[in-house]
Amino acid sequence: MYREMVRIRHYEGRILQEYHADKTPAWDIGAGLIPGEMHLSAGQEPAAVGVCAHLRKGDAITAPHRPHHFALAHGVDMKAMTAEIYGRTSGLCQGKGGHMHLFDPENHFSCSGIIGQGYPVACGQAMAFKRRGTDHVAVAVAGEGAANQGAFHESLNLAAVWNLPVVFVIEDNDWAISVPRSHSTANTSNADRAAGYGMPGVRVENNDPDAIHEAAGAAIERARAGEGPSLLEIHTVRLWGHFEGDAQAYRGAELETLDERDPIPAYAARLIEAGDLTDDQVEQIKAEADAEVDAAVQFALGSPIPTADDALLHVFA
Amino acid sequence: MTTTETPQTADGTRRITTAKAMAEAIALEMRANPEVFVMGEDVGAYGGIFGSTTDLFAEFGADRVIDTPISETAFIGAGIGAAVEGMRPVVELMFIDFYGVCMDQITNHMAKIHYESGGAVNVPMVLMSATGAGYSDAAQHSQSLWGTFAHLPGIKVVAPSNPYDAKGLMASAIRDDNPVLYLFHKGAQGLVWMAKNPRSIAHVPEEAYTVPIGEAAVAREGSDVSIVTLSLSVQHSLDVAEELEGEGISVEVIDLRSLVPLDTETVLSSVAKTGKLLVVDEDYKSYGMTGEIAAIVAETDPTMLSKPMKRLAVPDVPIPYARTMEYGILPTRDKIAAAVRELAS
Known part of the structure; x- marks a missing residue:
């Protein structure tokens, strides 16, 4: 899990660097080799690795607008994903989707940029898995802001009444863009909402990879065994802005303490102390991550740019 | 049940x-x-x-x-x-x-x-x-x-x-x-x-068969006026065509069946034949199907029309409840017939 967290962080760090590297003018969100909004996942890696460690080939994930950590942890090809983010024809979606709309049918991975709207689709994937008699599961991921969407509540009820193999994952990073959780949600744990739909709900505090791994394992195992859906809320942290370029003035003093909440150094320290990881291994893992990420960026940069006429393809199958 | x-x-x-x-x-x-x-x-x-x-x-x-x-x-x-x-x-x-x-x-x-x-x-x-x-x-x-x-x-x-x-x-x-x-x-x-x-x-045949998506049907052949429409309005239009036959007006009825994809060829060949076009739609009038058909004719060859075309659709109001008002805004047989007579005159 540590290795995967480092891999993801190095990926996001490099995308951050590349995103800003050639923005001319710097204020123009649509400029540069990587145009458009960019929502990076730094700090939220434990959720992705803790959940995806239990998933098998054929299990599905629907991710929200901030998808890279779940995509990478679920096995989406880094090169094809990067080429998509660069808007190239060799990208996962041939440059039509971009970073919020990544689709990888081989890994049953998809995103929706609309808050909470991936939940119903995951229910349908779970329905297909169940109807076909497989033990695959679908995992629906969104932020705590999405838990106030109707789609979330409709999906929980549907999954419960049909006993679908779905795990609903809420990444609570305390902020729905600039609105703190306390201003949007009356209860303090979305896990409590699970009881209203007759399913188990667990909230994991402290962004702890091991605790997330354990709770996710129980929920996924339950779904796989045909015992129905679960809700898992993970209290995590958004180390960077909602999107790149977000000045985050609304976070105030919290910004100064974010480094202390970075889960990766904390997890490394714990593993080293337990004797499960050495300093040399840390350096090696970082070097390997850098090399893999660099190869993905080079692949993207070397890939063809779509033509204007390519926009007319793929409206219909 | x-x-x-x-x-x-x-x-x-x-x-x-x-x-x-x-x-x-x-x-x-x-x-x-x-x-x-x-x-x-x-x-x-x-x-x-x-x-x-x-x-x-x-x-x-x-x-x-x-x-x-x-x-x-x-x-x-x-x-x-x-x-x-x-x-x-x-x-x-x-x-x-x-x-x-x-x-x-x-x-x-x-x-x-x-x-x-x-x-x-x-x-x-x-x-x-x-x-x-x-x-x-x-x-x-x-x-x-x-x-x-x-x-x-x-x-x-x-x-x-x-x-x-x-x-x-x-x-x-x-x-x-x-x-x-x-x-x-x-x-x-x-x-x-x-x-x-x-x-x-x-x-309807008992066995399985398909009707292709994207192909309009010439529901009735005619030579004087083309009605382009779909859904229930096709039934009304066919009734009108039968009625007007007695008045010596030959009406062609095109049943679009599909809006996407749209069979523009069948529409255009009918309009080219009759030179007179009525588009009937039970949907709202503005920014809708009737305007789309008009635009296709205009973009292709507006001289196909020997008279200005007509549109009959819901006049941009929500559907009202009382029968008098509801039928006041729907494309009824009487309104279709009146529009065809005007075009044919």
Whole structure:
């Protein structure tokens, strides 16, 4: 899990660097080799690795607008994903989707940029898995802001009444863009909402990879065994802005303490102390991550740019 | 349980309602392909509020004909998810007017996933829904709205006018690898509890067949005036054409059947022949199908028209309740006939 967290962080760090590297003018969100909004996942890696460690080939994930950590942890090809983010024809979606709309049918991975709207689709994937008699599961991921969407509540009820193999994952990073959780949600744990739909709900505090791994394992195992859906809320942290370029003035003093909440150094320290990881291994893992990420960026940069006429393809199958 | 009429003619030729024809097409596809299933509100034992799933529950059971909670976002989204995994769900949205509570799943997901994925993911799903006015169900249960969905890229849109096409288009829709919005008019279903045109009950072959999506039909040949229309308005237009034949006016009726893709060739060749065009639509007038047909003619060759064309559609008001007002704004036979007479004069 540590290795995967480092891999993801190095990926996001490099995308951050590349995103800003050639923005001319710097204020123009649509400029540069990587145009458009960019929502990076730094700090939220434990959720992705803790959940995806239990998933098998054929299990599905629907991710929200901030998808890279779940995509990478679920096995989406880094090169094809990067080429998509660069808007190239060799990208996962041939440059039509971009970073919020990544689709990888081989890994049953998809995103929706609309808050909470991936939940119903995951229910349908779970329905297909169940109807076909497989033990695959679908995992629906969104932020705590999405838990106030109707789609979330409709999906929980549907999954419960049909006993679908779905795990609903809420990444609570305390902020729905600039609105703190306390201003949007009356209860303090979305896990409590699970009881209203007759399913188990667990909230994991402290962004702890091991605790997330354990709770996710129980929920996924339950779904796989045909015992129905679960809700898992993970209290995590958004180390960077909602999107790149977000000045985050609304976070105030919290910004100064974010480094202390970075889960990766904390997890490394714990593993080293337990004797499960050495300093040399840390350096090696970082070097390997850098090399893999660099190869993905080079692949993207070397890939063809779509033509204007390519926009007319793929409206219909 | 919804009941529909299934009269037999003296020679034993089977005549069935549009509703029964739809259900029969679904049943044939379900027998042929285990990946086809139906879900929606009251599609099970009830048979669909407008008869679209008549008898399916008895044959296929609750496992494949699934009553849903009143959660359109969840169950349409679930249809999309199942389709993404390669199943072929037929999902019913009870009234098209209910689109407001599930539009994100329809337009941002059902319609866009294939495109956004660069063609990597298909969504082979049928979304069927009841449209239309004429029985005082008022503003939230009487709209047509096909123009709204035809405007948004990524959804095929069909609207049959008769039992034969209803069965063939449903088979095509289920077999299509794209999302198909199948809009059936309540007034053309042949329901025992709603006034109907005799054209809503007709001979339909028992075996499976398809009507291609994207091909209009020349429902009646004529030489003086072309009426381009779809759905229930085709029935009205055919009635008018028969009536006006006695007045020496020869009316050609084009049944579009599909709005996406649109068969412009059949429309243009009819207009080229008659030089006079009336477009009839039960949807709202502005920014809709009537304007689209007008634009296609104008972009192709406006000199095809020997007289300015006419449009007959709902005059940009919500559908009112009281019968006088409702029929005041619908494209009735009388209004169609008057418009044709003006064009022919």
